[in-house]
Amino acid sequence: MQLVIVESPAKAKTIEKYLGKDYKVLASYGHVRDLPPKDGSVRPDEGFAMDWEVYADKRNRDQVKAIADAAKKADRLILATDPDREGEAISWHVLELLKNRKAVPQDVERVTFNAITKQAVTEAMAHPRALDTDLIEAYLARRALDYLFGFTLSPVLWRKLPGAKSAGRVQSVALRLIVDREREIEAFVAQEYWSVVARMEQDGTGFDARLVKFDGEKLDRLSIGDKGTAERAKAAVEAGRFTVEDVETRPLKRNPAPPFTTSTLQQEAARKLGFSASHTMRCAQNLYEAGAITYMRTDGVQMDGSAISAARKAIADRYDGHYLPEKPRIYQTKAKNAQEAHEAIRPTDFMKDRAGSGDEAKLYDLIFKRAMASQMAAASLERTTVTLRDPTGRHELRATGQVVKFAGFLAVYEEGRDQKDDDEEEGLLPLIRKGDAPAKKGVDATQHFTQPPPRFSEASLVKRLEELGIGRPSTYASTIQTLRDRTYVRMEKNRFFAEDSGRLLTAFLERFFPRYVAYDFTAGMEDELDEVSGGRAEWKALLEAFWRDFKPKSDEVMEQKPSEITEVLDEFLSDYLFPPKADGSDPRACPKCIAEGREGGHLALRGGRYGAFIGCANYPECTFRRRFGQPGEEGEAEDTAMGVDPETGLEVQRKVGRFGPYVQLGEGKEAKRASIPRDLPDFDLDWALRLLSLPRTVGVHPETGKDITASIGRYGPYLAHDGKYAKLSSTRDVFDTGMNAAVSLLAEAANRKGGGGRAKAEPIKTLGTHPTSGGEIKVMPGRYGPYVTDGTTNATIPKDMKPEDVTEAQAVELIDARAAKAPAKKKPARKKAAAKKAPAKKPAAKKKAPAKKAGAEEGA
Secondary structure: EEEEEEEEEHHHHHHHHHHOEEEEEEEEOOOEEOOOOOOOOHHHHHHEEEEEEEEEOOHHHHHHHHHHHHHHHEEEEEOOOOOOHHHHHHHHHHHHHHHHHOOOOOEEOOOOEEEEEEHHHHHHHHHOEEEOOHHHHHHHHHHHHHHHHHHHHHHHHHHHHHOOOOOOHHHOOOOOHHHHHHHHHHHHOEEEEEEEEEEEEEOOOOEEEEEEEEOOOOOOOOOOHHHHHHHHHHHHHOOOEEEEEEEEEEEEEEOOOOOOOOOHHHHHHHHHHHHOOOHHHHHHHHHHOOOOOOOOOOOOOOOOHHHHHHHHHHHHHHHHHHHHOOOOOOOOOOOOHHHHHHEEEEOOOOOOOOOOOHHHHHHHHHHHHHHHHHHOOOOOEEEEEEEEEOOOOOEEEEEEEEEEEEEHHHOOOOOOOOOOOOOOOOOOOOOOOOOOEEEEEEEEEEEEEEEOOOOHHHHHHHHHHHHOOOOOOOHHHHHHHHHHHOOOOEEEEEEEEEEEEHHHHHHHHHHHHHHHHHHHHHHHHHHHHHHOOOOOOOHHHHHHHHHHHHHHHHHHHHHHHHHHHHHHHHHHHHHHHOOOOOOOOOOOOOOHHHOOOOOOOEEEEEOOOOOOEEEOOOOOOOOOOOOOOOOOOOOOOOEEEEEEOOOOOEEEEEEEEEEEEEEOOOHHHOOOEEEEOOOOOOOHHHHHHHHHHHOOOEEOOOOOEEEEEEEEOOOEEEEEEOOEEEEEEOOOHHHOOOHHHHHHHHHHHHHOOOOOOOOOOOOOOOEOOOOOOEEEEEEEEOOOEEEEOOOOOOEEEEOOHHHOOOHHHHHHHHHHHHHHHHHHHHEEEEEEEOOOOOHHHHHHHHHHHHHHHHHHHOOO
C-alpha cells in the first residue's frame, strides 16, 4: 500500500480518485503542529532550537494517529502537499512526527503538482524528489523570526503602551503605511486652480478643447490659480477666433497584462468584484481543489508550454486570425524567491469558460479572461491631438481624442486601475483638417482644488506592499485581516482609516523601534529570507544577526517606566496632538483651568487603563480630558451640563467614559445614555436629545405592515425591519431618511449577498444534503468564527480546521455531535420529568455534567 499525504480532504478525495485502489490518500488538515504560544518555544541561546507541539484539537490528534497507523502498514510514503514553502513545511512536519512515532515507511518521496488534474497528478507521481532542505530552512527562519518578533515585542507593548494588543514583523509595517498616508492627508494643503475649456462643434459633432496657452505663456495644470485670471482667460477665448493649426494622429499599441499572480489577482478581485484579499484567496483555494485553476500562491507570470498552446487554440476557435499573434507571448518575472518556478494562476482547461458557482464563478471568469487575453494580439489605437490658435498666436486650445482601431485583447479583458487621471480625455473627435474653424458654442471657467493622496484600498495596499518588497503576496490576506481584527484600522467605503490605537502603536514603534518598522529594513529581511530559500544563505546566521540587535533594544525599552514612554510619545506626537491655534494661543493650555481661573493647566498625553488620552497636569483638581484621536478639539470635563430635556425636566450631561464621550439623561439605573458619533462636529443639546430618543420609527413597511426603525449600533448607523438590516452612511441619515429611501435601502441590502449591514451572509462553501434532517449543509462565516449548519443545527468548526477544507462527512459529524449535545432538543424527556421529584435525583445531575464538559470542548 502506498500512502499519500495532502493538506485538505477535498484534495485527498480528488487525488485518490485519480490514483486508484493501490493508494490511500489522507489529509493532514493543514499544518499538524506549531510552536506553542508561550515563552521558550524558540531558544536563541541553544542555536535557535524550537519546540513543536501537535495541535490540541481532538480531531487533529485523531488524524495524526490515523496517518501514523496507515504509515506503519505502508510500503511507500508520498508527501504531496502544496508546491510552496508552506507545503514543504507541512510535509517536513508530517515526516518528523512519523519519525518520532517510529512509523516511517521504507521509501519516502516528495511530489508536487501545480494543478489537481489527472494528468498533472500522475505525471508528478512519476517524477518524485526528496524534501527541499532550503525551503524547509527558509520556513524555519521565517517562523522563528515572526515568533521572536511577536513574543518579545508584545509584552513590551502590554506593559508600556496602554491599549496595545500585539505587533508583527510585516503587520506593523503594513500599519505604518496606512498611518503614513493618514499623515499625508492631514498635512495636505489644497491648492486652488482653474481650467478654461471651450465647447466646440465641427460638422454637428461637439468636442471640448482645453486652454493650454494664455498671453503667450504655456499653461500647466496649476497655472491659473485664481478667479480673476480665469475670467480674463475665459474672456480671451470667447473673443478669439480659433482655427486649426495642427492635427497630429499617432498610432498606439497596448499589450495585454500577464496572467495573474497572487498579488495581481487580489488587486483585480478587489477592484472589479469588491472582494477582500481573504475572500479572494478562499474562493481561489476552492477552485484549485476542484481542479479548475492552477496553484493560487505564486509570484510567477509564465505559463506552461502546453497551457499556452491550449490558450492559443481557444483564441483561434473563438475569434478570427487577427486576434492571435504570430508567436506565443512569453512573460518573465523578476521575483528572486523560490516561488518564481510556479506557473501563473490560470485555468487548467481553456475549453472550460465557466467553473464553480457564486463568487467562485465570478473569480474563475476573471482568471479565465486574464489568462486568455495574455496570449492575444495587441490592441491598436489611434490618438489624435488637435491644436487651435487665435490670430495673435498668444492663445492656444488643445483637444485630444482616442479611438480603438482594433480591439485585440481588449475584446476579452482590460486591466483595472485604482485611479483615473482627471485630465484624461478619451473621447472620439470629429474629422478635422488644418485650417478648419470649428464653431465655438461656449466657454467654461471651472474652479478645482488639488486633492490629497487617496487612502489605501485593499488593492492599492497590496500593490504598495509588493512594490516595497514587504512580506509575501500569499500572506497579505492574513496580514490585512489581523490589522482589522486588532482594530488598528477600520474600513469605510472600501478604504482604510487608521484608528487611534493603530496610530499610537505606530508612533511607539517609530520612536523606540525605528529600524524594525523601516520599509527598507523589512524589505531587506525578505531578500535575506529569499537567499535562504535559494540555498545562498544560512538560516541560523540570519536569525543570529537579527537577535543580536533586537533583544538588547527590547530589553532597554522594557526597563523604562510607562510615564517615561508616555512623555517621549507626547513630544513625538506634539504636532499632531497639539496643532497651532488660529488665535496664536498656547495649544497645550487647559480650557477648563482657564475658565475656572486656575494656573498650571498644561495638557499632555497620558496613559490610562483603557488607552491613551489627553489630560491636565492639575488632575485631580481639574478633570478635563480629551480622547487621543481628537487633536486640537476643546475636549471635555468628566461632567458637563448641556441643558434640560423639556419633556422630562431632567438634566442632560456630556461625559467621557471608557469608550469615549457620551451624553446622559437623568441619573442612576434609569438614566438613558448615547455615544456621541464622530461625524457631528456641531454637537449641541438638540443633537443630544435626538440621540437619546433613538431608535426612531421611520414608518410602517408597505408590504409587511411592520415598523422600520433607524438607530445607531455597534457598527454605526443602520435601518432595521423585521430582523433585516441596512447600513446608513452617516448619523444625520438616521434622522433624515424617509420611507421611500428606507424601503429601497432595505430591499438593496436583502438582495446584496453578504452585504447590507447584517443581511444574510454568503456561504463559504455549500455541501450536500444532511442525511437525517434533509437540510442543505453550508459552511458559514460567523461573528464568533466559521460554523456548519443544516438550517436547524449550527456547529462550530474547530480552530485548527480550515472552513474551506470541511468535507460533507465532517460537516454531518459536527452537526450530529452538536445536535446530540443540545439539551433543548430533548423536549419529550422534559414532559416525562414533569414530576417534581425528578430534578432532585442525583443520577440526573451526574448525567448533565459530562454533556456540559463536551459542549465546552466543542466551543473551545
